[in-house]
Amino acid sequence: MEMPNTIPATLTQDLLEEKYTLAAEKSLANFSFFMGASNDNEEEVLKTDAKKVCGVKIFMGSSTGNMLVDNLRTLENIFSKSKLLIATHCEDEATIRANAEKYRQEYGDAIPVECHPLIRSAEACYKSSSLAVELAEKYNTRLHILHISTAKEVGLFNSSIPLKEKRITSEACIHHLWFSNEDYKSKGNFIKWNPAVKTKQDRDAILQGLLDNKIDIIATDHAPHTLEEKKQSYLKAPSGGPLVQHGLPAMLELHHQGKISLEKIAEKMSHAVADCFQIEKRGYLREGYFADLVLLDLKAPWTVTKTNILYKCGWSPFEGQTFQSKITHTFVSGHLAYANELFDESKKGKRLLFQR
Numbered sequence: 376m377e378m379p380n381t382i383p384a385t386l387t388q389d390l391l392e393e394k395y396t397l398a399a400e401k402s403l404a405n406f407s408f409f410m411g412a413s414n415d416n417e418e419e420v421l422k423t424d425a426k427k428v429c430g431v432k433i434f435m436g437s438s439t440g441n442m443l444v445d446n447l448r449t450l451e452n453i454f455s456k457s458k459l460l461i462a463t464h465c466e467d468e469a470t471i472r473a474n475a476e477k478y479r480q481e482y483g484d485a486i487p488v489e490c491h492p493l494i495r496s497a498e499a500c501y502k503s504s505s506l507a508v509e510l511a512e513k514y515n516t517r518l519h520i521l522h523i524s525t526a527k528e529v530g531l532f533n534s535s536i537p538l539k540e541k542r543i544t545s546e547a548c549i550h551h552l553w554f555s556n557e558d559y560k561s562k563g564n565f566i567k568w569n570p571a572v573k574t575k576q577d578r579d580a581i582l583q584g585l586l587d588n589k590i591d592i593i594a595t596d597h598a599p600h601t602l603e604e605k606k607q608s609y610l611k612a613p614s615g616g617p618l619v620q621h622g623l624p625a626m627l628e629l630h631h632q633g634k635i636s637l638e639k640i641a642e643k644m645s646h647a648v649a650d651c652f653q654i655e656k657r658g659y660l661r662e663g664y665f666a667d668l669v670l671l672d673l674k675a676p677w678t679v680t681k682t683n684i685l686y687k688c689g690w691s692p693f694e695g696q697t698f699q700s701k702i703t704h705t706f707v708s709g710h711l712a713y714a715n716e717l718f719d720e721s722k723k724g725k726r727l728l729f730q731r
């Protein structure tokens with residue numbers, strides 16, 4: 376499920392369908408694309424077909440691509456009128472701007488990347504996430520808050536009702552479960568994300584939130600910025616990083632470290648994703664369902680290097696990391712798409728459909 380902050384930004388139904396057409400021709404994986412919102416495309420947003428599109432993404436704080444929706448009336452309109460799943464990027468823009476100004480006065484343009492989680496602060500995240508929850512409760516909106524990055528936000532979510540009954544859900548991303556602010560020193564802009572990677576306490580609380588079912592699903596980022604872009608100074612380097620290839624091996628590594636069971640990984644990366652988005656006939660091993668499967672070897676150590684990275688951008692924040700587990704085969708909608716480092720590119724992935 377890909378985000379709308381692309382070039383061009385996905386702000387009309389025509390641009391959205393163009394992506395689906397391209398993916399049907401090219402994508403080896405099954406796919407869906409989020410519709411994008413801005414301060415002035417409400418009509419287009421409300422035309423989105425909930426059965427064929429995963430949801431609408433609202434940036435309640437500007438990130439890469441500048442699709443900020445900060446007009447409270449626009450937010451109220453979309454939250455109250457939309458029958459779609461609304462997925463939000465929550466960081467309060469005014470807080471971020473004030474923090475950035477403070478660090479600019481101290482460092483000029485040479486702000487070190489270690490300041491990223493202080494500029495895009497925990498307070499900025501909570502202020503925005505709590506507003507999204509407040510609006511969703513007011514209008515009974517189907518809200519999904521993306522990439523939770525702080526301990527405090529975990530407290531916004533309910534674990535007393537089953538996922539299928541929830542109107543407000545949330546997700547954790549691999550990079551927020553793996554890295555902490557101690558890694559900026561060695562990884563620099565390669566772990567510059569929005570929302571920012573924060574402290575070890577935040578990281579551990581997000582994992583606990585997953586285990587307690589306050590956070591519903593595990594997701595990955597995938598923003599394959601080039602090496603040249605990421606090697607620029609902190610203020611110039613774009614946020615985001617490539618992650619789809621290493622998401623599952625990283626979670627399995629947390630399993631080897633005794634932090635999460637294999638069953639919980641399958642639940643949070645497959646079953647719960649299907650339940651959360653009401654994806655039709657996927658996410659479970661069931662008769663009549665599509666076979667979207669991975670075959671793993673849990674005892675096959677390997678190290679991430681430039682030579683085994685499959686991203687076109689050619690780098691990964693995991694370079695040098697040894698994983699104990701390896702994906703050996705991948706089945707996509709019933710056909711063998713990947714086996715022992717070879718792809719079958721003759722068959723393509725399918726557009727996801729939703730039971731709403």
Ligand SMILES: [Zn+2]
Nearest residue numbers: 438464521569
């Ligand atoms: Zn986002």
